[in-house]
Amino acid sequence: MWKRMKQAILIGLTIFNCWLFFRFFYIETETFKAPSKECNLEAWYLQNNSASNSFMPSIFSFGKQTYFDKRAKALENMKIVFRPQPSGSKVDPWYYHHHVPYQHSFKKVINEPTLCSQHEKVFLLYAVRTIYDHFDRREVLRNIFSNIPEDSCAKGVPIKHLFLFGKPNNSTIESLIQKESEMYHDILLEDFKESYVNVSIKAIMAWKYSVEFCANAEYVAVMNDEAFIDLNRIVSWLGHDLSKGKYDDHFALCYRIGDSPALHKHIKQFTYLDEEILYRGDFYPPYCHGFGYIAPINVINKLYLAALQNAYYMPTDVWIGVLAEMLNINIINHEHQYIFTGVLKHYASGKYQKSPTIVAICDFENLKSETGKLMRQLYQVIYN
Numbered sequence: 097m098w099k100r101m102k103q104a105i106l107i108g109l110t111i112f113n114c115w116l117f118f119r120f121f122y123i124e125t126e127t128f129k130a131p132s133k134e135c136n137l138e139a140w141y142l143q144n145n146s147a148s149n150s151f152m153p154s155i156f157s158f159g160k161q162t163y164f165d166k167r168a169k170a171l172e173n174m175k176i177v178f179r180p181q182p183s184g185s186k187v188d189p190w191y192y193h194h195h196v197p198y199q200h201s202f203k204k205v206i207n208e209p210t211l212c213s214q215h216e217k218v219f220l221l222y223a224v225r226t227i228y229d230h231f232d233r234r235e236v237l238r239n240i241f242s243n244i245p246e247d248s249c250a251k252g253v254p255i256k257h258l259f260l261f262g263k264p265n266n267s268t269i270e271s272l273i274q275k276e277s278e279m280y281h282d283i284l285l286e287d288f289k290e291s292y293v294n295v296s297i298k299a300i301m302a303w304k305y306s307v308e309f310c311a312n313a314e315y316v317a318v319m320n321d322e323a324f325i326d327l328n329r330i331v332s333w334l335g336h337d338l339s340k341g342k343y344d345d346h347f348a349l350c351y352r353i354g355d356s357p358a359l360h361k362h363i364k365q366f367t368y369l370d371e372e373i374l375y376r377g378d379f380y381p382p383y384c385h386g387f388g389y390i391a392p393i394n395v396i397n398k399l400y401l402a403a404l405q406n407a408y409y410m411p412t413d414v415w416i417g418v419l420a421e422m423l424n425i426n427i428i429n430h431e432h433q434y435i436f437t438g439v440l441k442h443y444a445s446g447k448y449q450k451s452p453t454i455v456a457i458c459d460f461e462n463l464k465s466e467t468g469k470l471m472r473q474l475y476q477v478i479y480n
């Protein structure tokens with residue numbers, strides 16, 4: 097018994113040390129120095145003038161192509177390369193040797209084909225995984241996107257949001273979603289079964305829509321509906337990211353986890369799933385936590401193309417981490433931009449002024465039924 101305990105403690109200490117080592121010496125962590133009032137959008141506006149030739153050599157621009165068409169063409173012509181497994185990689189080597197094709201051809205039951213193309217350029221497409229019951233969360237998010245304060249960095253910047261649905265098993269609910277769509281025109285619903293396991297399909301759905309219908313976007317966010325955002329800071333943060341001039345090699349916002357032993361085999365939600373749909377390795381690569389990430393559209397396009405050659409498995413975020421590693425997409429850690437606990441206190445006190453937080457995850461310490469309420473309270477604090 098004692099021997100077992102000693103062993104356990106030893107293992108614990110080793111893991112802790114590794115964690116310390118990686119945390120302080122290895123992981124590239126990026127923080128915002130101070131939540132400044134700077135919007136950092138100069139670089140983006142500057143691109144206006146050169147937009148017509150900065151992404152494609154002029155030899156391809158026949159006649160009068162719109163900016164949208166040019167970007168769409170550039171994405172279409174993009175080639176992806178899977179690198180050989182790098183040393184130190186924790187991904188099960190099987191994935192480097194077996195690329196399993198996947199076809200995403202679900203019918204779009206509800207679509208918003210002109211959401212982005214009605215603008216010349218879109219700064220951010222913000223796609224939200226949601227289910228019908230979460231109307232209260234969507235309401236808060238819609239308020240964030242529609243009532244932008246005059247002094248916000250997001251004011252006047254083309255930002256589009258979209259709620260992602262699978263097909264519910266209940267036709268009453270489907271017609272309610274249809275009604276909501278007619279009211280807000282911010283819903284995408286594809287003909288696959290709405291279910292927890294199908295969140296990977298939702299990720300692909302978001303990527304595919306971005307590439308096909310929102311090619312003129314700079315950034316794409318794929319977030320859960322429990323994520324409450326400070327849009328002012330997100331725009332400022334992304335403006336800063338854009339000014340670095342790297343459009344296709346990193347996530348712009350990511351809560352980095354993984355780089356650890358595989359845990360899903362011990363988690364109840366996963367134990368009754370088929371083996372084939374589960375990650376087969378014993379170790380996870382680094383990956384962005386599933387509650388949400390933001391990436392330049394070129395990165396989204398790469399992930400989409402990679403998904404068509406590497407059929408998804410669970411956990412979804414691990415699968416995306418594997419794709420990212422194969423594509424050599426950097427997973428920088430932006431953990432300080434997220435908050436989970438003591439959220440309301442954090443935002444209410446002067447602490448928030450000095451905090452870099454731009455996303456609050458609102459279902460972490462509460463019952464799921466309280467999430468909408470907490471989001472409403474945060475909205476009152478920040479936006480009023």
Ligand SMILES: *[C@@H]1O[C@H](CO)[C@@H](O)[C@H](O)[C@H]1NC(C)=O
Pocket residue numbers: 141142144216217
């Ligand atoms: C860039 O384009 C956007 C809309 O396409 C416009 O609102 C903005 O004023 C332009 N900026 C510059 C510097 O031309």
Ligand SMILES: *[C@@H]1O[C@H](CO)[C@@H](O)[C@H](O)[C@H]1NC(C)=O
Pocket residue numbers: 265266290291
């Ligand atoms: C419909 O889906 C919900 C959850 O999405 C589930 O709880 C319910 O059992 C399903 N009903 C039927 C009839 O399949």
Ligand SMILES: *[C@@H]1O[C@H](CO)[C@@H](O)[C@H](O)[C@H]1NC(C)=O
Pocket residue numbers: 266267268269
């Ligand atoms: C479908 O959803 C409606 C509204 O929530 C509910 O009243 C109804 O009982 C559901 N029908 C089935 C078959 O689950």
Ligand SMILES: *[C@@H]1O[C@H](CO)[C@@H](O)[C@H](O)[C@H]1NC(C)=O
Pocket residue numbers: 287288289290291292293294
């Ligand atoms: C996911 O969606 C597909 C397509 O509708 C369906 O066949 C499958 O049963 C769904 N998976 C789960 C676990 O619900």
